Amino acid sequence: MSQSAAITPPARIAVIGLGNMGRPMSACLARAGYHVVGFDISAEARSAYAEAGGTAASTASDAVAGAAAVVTLLGDGKIVRSAIEGVKAHLAPGAVVIDMSSSAPIGTRALGEELIAAGFGFIDAPVSGGVKRAVDGTLAIMAGGDGATIDRAEPVLKAMGKSIFRTGPLGSGHAAKALNNYVSAAGLAAAVEALAIGGRFGIEPEVLVDVLNASTGRNNSTENKLKQFVIPEKYTSGFSLALMAKDIGTADELAHDIGVSAPLADQVTALWSAAMQALGPGADHVEIGRYLTAKR
Missing domain, CATH: 1.10.1040.10 (N-(1-d-carboxylethyl)-l-norvaline Dehydrogenase; domain 2)
Known part of the structure; x- marks a missing residue:
């Protein structure tokens, strides 16, 4: 896939974080036709995800290998940074990292600038609407970052949300x-x-x-x-x-x-x-x- 092409099905998407929001949002991506591979540090969460029909990787590195996009749904920006630094060497060339966690904006901007300098795409795209709207794919999504990168990621976002707001530069979504x-x-x-x-x-x-x-x-x-x-x-x-x-x-x-x-x-x-x-x-x-x- 070209680094400027939109990320459309059946592209591989890695979802890091299979909690209350990660599970239903992954399911929305799968219903849209993406090849979704999930990972969570909790073995119990991975097992529950697999039992529900999802594809769970045993390591984060395995999850991101070959993925056109990596979606993070983690506790905060520090956890996101740790997770991404841990898998950075395994990211596919030109992969787009989509941080959908609730992270601190200034830390998000710093992480994004580092990834972009290394040749990857990055946007922050947190959500509002709770579990109910995560299940039915009608979340409100606030996307910050370069417009061309958001263009690439937009089909992925639309699989999970009804309203996509382009909020401005890196960190503005958060x-x-x-x-x-x-x-x-x-x-x-x-x-x-x-x-x-x-x-x-x-x-x-x-x-x-x-x-x-x-x-x-x-x-x-x-x-x-x-x-x-x-x-x-x-x-x-x-x-x-x-x-x-x-x-x-x-x-x-x-x-x-x-x-x-x-x-x-x-x-x-x-x-x-x-x-x-x-x-x-x-x-x-x-x-x-x-x-x-x-x-x-």
Whole structure:
């Protein structure tokens, strides 16, 4: 395949990271006709992937060998760098690395520049939409990097997402993802506080949610989280509080790194970090409702 050609089926795609998002996103790629080979450091995750019908490699190096694109879905940018450095010698000439993890933008830019200098392609393309939209291939994807490289990777991205946003230079996808989650987290915290205040004054939570959703206070959390998870105390949204806190911190750190004053981001970061410490890393992010209610 030419280094300028679009990566289309049945090209080989390596997926590094077979967690809650990696498994369904791999399945979307396979349904689109790609030859997908997955790898995870967890033997249990590899076994589960294989049992579900996927092709699992025993090592990351085996997974990336001959792959036109390598998709990373890992915990953070430091893990991504370690994984890519470990397989760099085994990457096919001109292969495109697509980091779909939630990584720190400045670290992403540094890693991408190194890979590009070595003759590989690189874009950052984190996602929004959660496991449900990963399963049905309707994720929102924020792609940062060179336009020609995004052009090559676009068929791969379209197999997993419904909306592809070209956000700008390297690292901008990860910046957009972190900023999106910061705004989402701020909205959720504000909505939960509003329910607590309204409840103390005698307004039924469901009634206040209806008011918000018919008014200017409407946001993703009022529509999709309050009645579904927070009010019935069913904390099963599938996205962890620890990951949300990490993404908010990434947005706040970026603001400080580039000299932008963000006092609200500072406070939201502190709030979610305190919630994570109090509830533990295994808590679902909608448990911020439980944390804030307990503090009343």
